[in-house]
Amino acid sequence: MSAAEPATETARALVTALVAHGVHDFVLAPGSRSAPLAYALQEAERAGWLRLHVRVDERAAAFVALGLSRAGSMSAGATGGSPVPVPVPVPVPVPVPVAVVTTSGTAVANLHPAVLEAAHSGLPLVVVSADRPHEMRGTGANQTTDQVGIFASAPRFAVDLPAGAAPGPALEQVVTRALAAAQGLRTNDPGPVHLNVGLRDPLAPASRWEPGPAPGPRRVVAPAGLPSAEVLRPGPRTVVVAGDGAGPGARDLAERAGWPLLAEPTSGARSGPTAIGPYRLLLADARLGGAIERVVVTGHPTLSRPVSSLLARRDVEVVVVAPRGPWTDVAGVAARVVGAVELADGFGGYGAAAAAPADPGTGAADAAGADPGAGAADGAVAGDSWLALWRRAAAAAEQVIEHSLADTFDGLHLARAVAAAGGAGTLVVGSSNTVRDLDLVARPWEPGAAPRAIANRGLAGIDGTVATATGLALGTGAPVRAVMGDLTFLHDAGALARGRLERDVDLQVVVLNDAGGGIFATLEHGAPERASEFERIFGTPQDVDLAALAGAYGVSHALATTPAELDALLRAPVRGRSVVEVPVGRRDLRERRAALADGVRAAVRTALA
Numbered sequence: 001m002s003a004a005e006p007a008t009e010t011a012r013a014l015v016t017a018l019v020a021h022g023v024h025d026f027v028l029a030p031g032s033r034s035a036p037l038a039y040a041l042q043e044a045e046r047a048g049w050l051r052l053h054v055r056v057d058e059r060a061a062a063f064v065a066l067g068l069s070r071a072g073s074m075s076a077g078a079t080g081g082s083p084v085p086v087p088v089p090v091p092v093p094v095p096v097p098v099a100v101v102t103t104s105g106t107a108v109a110n111l112h113p114a115v116l117e118a119a120h121s122g123l124p125l126v127v128v129s130a131d132r133p134h135e136m137r138g139t140g141a142n143q144t145t146d147q148v149g150i151f152a153s154a155p156r157f158a159v160d161l162p163a164g165a166a167p168g169p170a171l172e173q174v175v176t177r178a179l180a181a182a183q184g185l186r187t188n189d190p191g192p193v194h195l196n197v198g199l200r201d202p203l204a205p206a207s208r209w210e211p212g213p214a215p216g217p218r219r220v221v222a223p224a225g226l227p228s229a230e231v232l233r234p235g236p237r238t239v240v241v242a243g244d245g246a247g248p249g250a251r252d253l254a255e256r257a258g259w260p261l262l263a264e265p266t267s268g269a270r271s272g273p274t275a276i277g278p279y280r281l282l283l284a285d286a287r288l289g290g291a292i293e294r295v296v297v298t299g300h301p302t303l304s305r306p307v308s309s310l311l312a313r314r315d316v317e318v319v320v321v322a323p324r325g326p327w328t329d330v331a332g333v334a335a336r337v338v339g340a341v342e343l344a345d346g347f348g349g350y351g352a353a354a355a356a357p358a359d360p361g362t363g364a365a366d367a368a369g370a371d372p373g374a375g376a377a378d379g380a381v382a383g384d385s386w387l388a389l390w391r392r393a394a395a396a397a398e399q400v401i402e403h404s405l406a407d408t409f410d411g412l413h414l415a416r417a418v419a420a421a422g423g424a425g426t427l428v429v430g431s432s433n434t435v436r437d438l439d440l441v442a443r444p445w446e447p448g449a450a451p452r453a454i455a456n457r458g459l460a461g462i463d464g465t466v467a468t469a470t471g472l473a474l475g476t477g478a479p480v481r482a483v484m485g486d487l488t489f490l491h492d493a494g495a496l497a498r499g500r501l502e503r504d505v506d507l508q509v510v511v512l513n514d515a516g517g518g519i520f521a522t523l524e525h526g527a528p529e530r531a532s533e534f535e536r537i538f539g540t541p542q543d544v545d546l547a548a549l550a551g552a553y554g555v556s557h558a559l560a561t562t563p564a565e566l567d568a569l570l571r572a573p574v575r576g577r578s579v580v581e582v583p584v585g586r587r588d589l590r591e592r593r594a595a596l597a598d599g600v601r602a603a604v605r606t607a608l609a
Contacts, residue, residue: 006163007201007203008039008040008205010161010167010199011039011040011199015037015040017172019044020217020218021218022097022217023050023179024049024051025050025475026050026099027053027061027062027065027098027101028053028102029054029061029101030054031104031107031130033131034103034129037130041101043210043211047210053068053503055467056499057494057497058107058110059114059463059467060464060494061100062100062127063456063463063492063495064468064470065114065471066114066464066467066468067469067474068098069095069097069118069124069125070123071426072098095123095184096124097182098471100126100127100128101130104130104147106145111127116459117461118458119154119192121457122189122324122325122326123191123458124190124192124193125182125192126179126192127155127192129196130197131144131196132144132198133162133198133199148160148196150194155194157194158193159174159178160196172218178193179193180221188224188227188323188325189326227323230319230336230340231342234344234346237291237293237386238257238293240260240274241297241311242261242299242301243267243328243457244266244299244457245266247267247268247269247299248269249298254272254350255349257343258347259387260387261275262307263275265429265435266435266454266457270445271445273391274350275444277394277397277398277441277443277444278397278441279390280307280440282390284306285393285601288393288604293317294316295310295318296341297318297319297328300458302328302460303435304439308330312333314333319341321341323339350387399603400599401440401596403599404595409562409584411437411584412440412596414510414512414582414584415434415440416442417570418438419442422571423479424481424574425451425478427480427482428454428465429453430484430488431456431462431488433512433522434484435457438483462488467492473505473507479573480506480507480574481510481574482508482510483509483512485518485519486511486514486544487516496509504577505577507574507576508579509555509578509580512584513582514583514585515586516541517539518586521589521590546581547579547581554577555577556576556579558578559583560580566582
């Protein structure tokens with residue numbers, strides 16, 4: 001190679017170092033300034049070093065990379081938790097880094113939503129952005145802006161590599177530090193990193209690169225190690241709250257202690273005999289939510305206001321289990337934040353004999369003498385253990401939900417059908433009403449039969465949901481079903497675009513089309529007194545022809561207007577890319593949800609009387 005091609009040398013050395021540090025999937029959005037990187041990536045793929053995925057939209061490319069990272073982390077067991085006895089949950093394995101490569105200018109800005117999601121979800125997204133050399137910055141040169149620090153505080157590590165950065169120890173050390181930060185090796189706080197690379201003309205190599213054998217793995221930085229575990233003792237009436245990404249360790253903890261498990265659908269823990277499906281409708285009952293004395297919080301709980309209110313109570317002991325850096329304590333009332341927990345002797349676990357009930361007015365101290373076989377001080381109903389009380393209330397609530405689903409065909413019906421359907425081992429769930437409906441009506445899955453339910457809950461945005469699902473399908477090589485509302489779908493419909501030379505995926509996108517933003521109808525903005533302002537600025541009605549839109553991207557489309565049609569489409573094997581449209585109305589949504597909650601409250605009162 002000629003010494004006049006420093007950009008090519010830098011690109012090849014950078015790709016080599018990234019592969020050596022475990023980056024094996026790269027998502028490229030084409031551009032001229034990033035051409036040296038594009039050539040190097042394609043030649044490295046031909047040599048079997050990596051997998052290259054090309055997308056024309058940088059925002060979609062970044063979310064495809066996030067989906068690939070989630071897929072790699074799942075295969076490495078990094079969705080959190082562990083089925084081992086103690087401690088619970090154990091720290092997650094090192095997550096899998098995936099790189100997204102772009103040219104300069106607005107291309108880099110389009111990565112920002114995914115960078116923020118990665119920052120708040122703890123995903124090691126490696127951003128490699130091409131930039132003009134320093135002498136061209138600030139001169140008005142085409143596609144030149146200040147890319148240094150463009151993502152503000154989101155990256156765990158950021159560096160500006162000058163044009164002509166030579167291969168060697170200095171460049172390799174930059175990559176070593178970047179990947180250690182991305183994977184949280186020293187901090188237990190993985191997240192995105194940003195390598196901004198100055199590249200000077202010429203941008204096209206004069207000769208082909210023959211990479212040869214893949215570089216051997218470089219494991220320079222050792223992980224920081226396991227956090228210590230805090231011992232939890234019997235006594236207080238306790239529930240386990242499993243938020244997004246909590247992992248199966250939360251379920252294991254609840255079963256060994258005999259505690260009710262309040263698990264979000266994307267927690268990875270919503271299964272087993274202690275899981276309480278309609279928990280958020282039960283928290284308002286004084287004998288259930290009102291009697292809680294201790295909460296063990298795992299994962300990132302964000303879905304419901306009743307859980308947020310529970311975690312803000314000052315009369316409840318809140319123990320937050322956070323195996324990596326950040327933790328969830330919005331109200332600032334956590335008694336302790338620990339890396340893991342284990343149980344003291346004296347817990348009988350699920351199925352242990354119920355103890356004599358404690359007086360409902362007593363606190364944890366008065367209940368401390370309860371039979372430890374119950375796993376906690378008992379509830380307010382004679383003859384029922386604390387867990388049995390929740391299970392009886394949940395059974396009553398389920399009967400009301402079942403009756404409600406028989407009368408309507410709406411988002412709740414779709415959520416129940418999707419939760420029960422097979423055919424895809426991975427389920428991607430959109431934000432807004434979709435994930436909340438699933439949380440409300442999805443019955444706890446049988447252990448071992450649950451889909452891997454995934455959502456972008458770091459910032460709970462609707463960005464990139466289709467692209468994330470695409471990345472998961474590419475990464476797992478298995479069918480993926482994604483369910484979302486119409487606005488979430490339209491926000492990312494461009495991610496359906498697939499270049500003719502790119503791998504296809506088995507992806508079914510189920511769209512609840514209520515022609516607007518149904519979630520706002522259930523919030524304060526949907527109150528009757530605000531009806532005159534609601535529809536335009538919150539409901540945002542739309543009339544996009546989803547069949548025509550899907551067809552424009554070469555994606556098949558099917559319409560499900562009845563429960564039977566929906567069930568048939570969900571039972572069919574997921575093959576290729578398809579859109580299943582489920583049209584429903586938003587009229588009376590607020591009233592229907594309120595009536596369901598009222599019905600559950602009445603049924604629970606009767607069941608616990």
